[in-house]
Amino acid sequence: MKLAVVVQRYGQAINGGAELHARYIAEHLARHTDVEVVTTCATDYVTWRNDLEAGVEDVNGVRVRRFRVKHERDPRVFARRSDRVFEQRHSLADELAWLDAEGPRSPALVNHLARHAIDYDFCLFFSYRYYHAYHGAHATSSRAILVPTAERDAAIGLSIFPPLFRAVRAVMYNSPEERAMIYAIAANQSVPGVVVGVGSDVPTNPQANRFRQLYDIRGPFAVYVGRIDGNKGCNELFDFFQGYLRETAGRLTLVLIGHSLLPIPDHPRIRHLGFLGDADKFDAMAAADLLIMPSYYESLSMVTLEAWALGKPVLANGKCDVLRGQCLRSNGGLYYESYPEFIETLRAIEQHRWLAGTLGRNGRQFFRDQYDWPVIERKYLEMFTRLSSETPTRTVEPLPGWFGRHRRDLPAAEQVLGRLPTGPAVSRNDAAGQPSGSSGHSLQGRRRA
Amino acid sequence: MSEFNIRSETLNVEQIMEQIRSRIREKRGVDYTEQQIRELAAVKLEKVLDPRSVRSDLLEQFRKAQPPDAALDVPNFSFESSTLFDSHRAIVRFVRRLLLPILKLFFNPNPLIQALHIQARLNTIQAEHETAHRASHHLFYELIHNLVVETTRLAIEVKNLKMRVESLSSRLEFNERRARGLESVVVYKTSAVDLRERAPAPADERAGAPAAPGPQAAPAPGPQAQPAEGPGQRSRRRRRRRGRRTGTPASAVMTGQTSSPPQDEASDHVARDDFENVSGAALHRNQPLSGDDSVTGATRTPHAPHDAARSDAEPISEAGPTSASDAGSPTRSEPDDSNSQ
Numbered sequence: 054m055k056l057a058v059v060v061q062r063y064g065q066a067i068n069g070g071a072e073l074h075a076r077y078i079a080e081h082l083a084r085h086t087d088v089e090v091v092t093t094c095a096t097d098y099v100t101w102r103n104d105l106e107a108g109v110e111d112v113n114g115v116r117v118r119r120f121r122v123k124h125e126r127d128p129r130v131f132a133r134r135s136d137r138v139f140e141q142r143h144s145l146a147d148e149l150a151w152l153d154a155e156g157p158r159s160p161a162l163v164n165h166l167a168r169h170a171i172d173y174d175f176c177l178f179f180s181y182r183y184y185h186a187y188h189g190a191h192a193t194s195s196r197a198i199l200v201p202t203a204e205r206d207a208a209i210g211l212s213i214f215p216p217l218f219r220a221v222r223a224v225m226y227n228s229p230e231e232r233a234m235i236y237a238i239a240a241n242q243s244v245p246g247v248v249v250g251v252g253s254d255v256p257t258n259p260q261a262n263r264f265r266q267l268y269d270i271r272g273p274f275a276v277y278v279g280r281i282d283g284n285k286g287c288n289e290l291f292d293f294f295q296g297y298l299r300e301t302a303g304r305l306t307l308v309l310i311g312h313s314l315l316p317i318p319d320h321p322r323i324r325h326l327g328f329l330g331d332a333d334k335f336d337a338m339a340a341a342d343l344l345i346m347p348s349y350y351e352s353l354s355m356v357t358l359e360a361w362a363l364g365k366p367v368l369a370n371g372k373c374d375v376l377r378g379q380c381l382r383s384n385g386g387l388y389y390e391s392y393p394e395f396i397e398t399l400r401a402i403e404q405h406r407w408l409a410g411t412l413g414r415n416g417r418q419f420f421r422d423q424y425d426w427p428v429i430e431r432k433y434l435e436m437f438t439r440l441s442s443e444t445p446t447r448t449v450e451p452l453p454g455w456f457g458r459h460r461r462d463l464p465a466a467e468q469v470l471g472r473l474p475t476g477p478a479v480s481r482n483d484a485a486g487q488p489s490g491s492s493g494h495s496l497q498g499r500r501r502a
Numbered sequence: 503m504s505e506f507n508i509r510s511e512t513l514n515v516e517q518i519m520e521q522i523r524s525r526i527r528e529k530r531g532v533d534y535t536e537q538q539i540r541e542l543a544a545v546k547l548e549k550v551l552d553p554r555s556v557r558s559d560l561l562e563q564f565r566k567a568q569p570p571d572a573a574l575d576v577p578n579f580s581f582e583s584s585t586l587f588d589s590h591r592a593i594v595r596f597v598r599r600l601l602l603p604i605l606k607l608f609f610n611p612n613p614l615i616q617a618l619h620i621q622a623r624l625n626t627i628q629a630e631h632e633t634a635h636r637a638s639h640h641l642f643y644e645l646i647h648n649l650v651v652e653t654t655r656l657a658i659e660v661k662n663l664k665m666r667v668e669s670l671s672s673r674l675e676f677n678e679r680r681a682r683g684l685e686s687v688v689v690y691k692t693s694a695v696d697l698r699e700r701a702p703a704p705a706d707e708r709a710g711a712p713a714a715p716g717p718q719a720a721p722a723p724g725p726q727a728q729p730a731e732g733p734g735q736r737s738r739r740r741r742r743r744r745g746r747r748t749g750t751p752a753s754a755v756m757t758g759q760t761s762s763p764p765q766d767e768a769s770d771h772v773a774r775d776d777f778e779n780v781s782g783a784a785l786h787r788n789q790p791l792s793g794d795d796s797v798t799g800a801t802r803t804p805h806a807p808h809d810a811a812r813s814d815a816e817p818i819s820e821a822g823p824t825s826a827s828d829a830g831s832p833t834r835s836e837p838d839d840s841n842s843q
Contacts, residue, residue, distance in 0.1 A: 381515055381516055384514060384515045387518065394519075394526065397522045401522060412513065
């Protein structure tokens with residue numbers, strides 16, 4: 054079996070969520086089947102500049118075929134077209150123009166897929182919202198498997214995507230919330246799909262003390278790992294955490310790991326360590342008392358899964374359906390939707406060690422059950438086997454004619470997004486989770502004991 | 503404060519979150535969202551803050567009073583010594599400069615030039631001040647806006663706290679009444695030995711024999727002979743003594759019988775109390791005291807003087823009983839207030 058993993062950027066130094074996801078999947082599936090990565094020469098997701106050479110190279114034992122991006126992204130054009138399709142009534146042509154402006158526009162990549170589709174059994178397309186996925190999946194629809202990595206942002210409300218979700222052979226979802234959202238927008242329940250996600254290579258013996266000594270961190274601390282950005286909810290995190298320091302007698306320090314696009318508050322108990330390598334990152338998470346994930350938009354949150362893999366509780370932003378759903382399904386973390394909830398949940402985790410311990414243990418079990426690599430690989434291979442035994446019946450819905458494409462009758466994507474159902478996709482049984490049988494305890498009772 | 507009821511092994515995050523939210527509600531009263539608070543601040547301010555007479559349209563008034571946000575466009579020009587004689591035509595400029603000495607023969611233009619130059623500078627300074635002033639206006643607006651929102655929030659909180667205090671007061675009052683009621687009916691269980699001792703005693707013997715303090719009725723005082731006092735027993739006894747002094751029984755207060763009984767009646771009650779203690783009649787509260795008249799006459803004599811003397815002379819202390827009868831015999835049951843006073 055030969056697989057093509059098609060992704061917008063690829064490389065060891067590329068740490069974007071979907072790109073890292075694609076690399077992990079490619080490397081793990083390469084143990085079972087012949088994998089070729091089809092990607093662009095770009096490394097910068099803002100400009101899509103051709104930083105790498107076109108051609109074939111080997112990355113971690115996986116063959117990578119790169120194609121040049123035809124033109125870099127013009128931020129002004131992209132912003133203008135984004136405003137139009139997200140906020141105004143627009144046409145299908147506007148949306149296609151937006152897709153071109155977003156990039157990475159690489160007709161060579163799409164042509165290669167169209168010409169050599171027959172060489173691959175299946176093509177795994179990562180990130181539904183980019184040029185390569187839309188046009189590549191149209192070129193190879195009978196072999197296309199989509200890994201949407203869809204977040205709850207306005208792009209999901211564009212009218213060009215529902216036909217894409219219906220045209221592919223299968224969809225590999227990251228979370229039940231993502232699946233529910235795509236079902237609601239595309240009504241593609243008939244398309245085979247499975248919630249898979251991605252695993253992580255978490256070290257078995259992280260060195261928590263080494264991290265504490267190296268960075269001179271004493272006492273309990275909460276860690277945030279990721280880009281320090283307003284879009285990730287970091288402003289709110291800073292406000293809330295400073296409030297926690299003011300109003301409570303909590304002893305936690307906030308340790309921030311990642312590149313910062315924001316000014317970090319000048320407070321002795323807020324430490325920014327910058328970008329750290331994987332070893333240091335895992336050591337930090339092992340040393341931490343909990344992980345805080347303040348992001349509003351996540352399709353999976355690998356960092357959260359890594360914290361759970363290390364047995365650490367998570368405090369997540371409950372306004373993000375995916376994070377909230379993960380907390381409820383795993384019983385491995387608490388969530389907040391307001392400042393008082395942030396204070397109370399943080400204090401509960403800090404003060405009740407048994408609660409933190411139980412959350413962490415539940416999280417670790419959840420990770421092992423759902424996101425361990427053998428589980429992930431099995432789900433992919435089962436899907437390939439299933440699709441191999443079926444005859445493809447779905448075809449790509451053709452685009453309307455010129456007049457149809459230019460008729461401005463499509464609602465603003467923001468409006469469409471606003472109509473989508475919200476909330477975590479958790480059934481009562483899922484939420485109940487664990488087997489019952491032990492007696493009740495109270496936090497206060499335990500504290501006194 | 504509510505507790506988190508969580509099963510340690512079957513931890514349910516949804517349940518914990520529900521309990522955390524209820525805890526927050528308890529702390530903060532009604533759980534308004536930011537949006538709701540803003541709406542309250544904008545719309546219902548007058549109602550919420552009526553006692554303080556804060557104007558609900560304060561923000562609107564301030565906004566109207568503000569100068570418009572248009573860019574500051576104050577007419578100004580730079581005025582130099584040559585400005586009066588400038589022209590875009592070179593020839594005109596040349597002629598004016600040529601004739602300037604002649605002009606100066608008629609009047610002195612220098613003060614005029616200086617005055618206009620100063621005025622131009624003043625205009626510039628004024629424009630700068632005006633710009634700074636507008637910037638501070640924005641700050642004031644923000645400040646007032648935040649103050650109004652916070653005042654609303656505080657008003658809501660005060661209202662919640664008031665309601666909570668009222669609720670707590672009524673609960674406290676209820677609990678006090680309940681405690682008093684319970685005190686009036688509580689019966690201390692005597693030991694099985696005492697019951698055995700009391701059981702064979704015939705009614706007529708009890709009635710005929712004076713219930714004088716003896717080795718059986720009142721054992722020797724001391725820590726060994728003292729029965730285990732229940733919680734609050736000592737304080738109740740103290741209260742009873744105080745009641746004897748004041749004369750108004752708590753039960754009477756409870757039942758509305760506020761008039762104090764006559765002195766002899768009170769002593770009669772005291773005697774009956776002691777009788778019951780000795781004879782175990784307190785164990786049968788629901789049964790009428792059939793031999794009251796005869797019994798009281800027999801029992802009053804040995805006990806009443808002692809009790810009266812004790813109530814007058816003995817200080818109320820927790821040092822323990824000072825006499826055999828006061829030490830509290832094993833058969834002594836705690837009388838209720840209505841009988842003791």
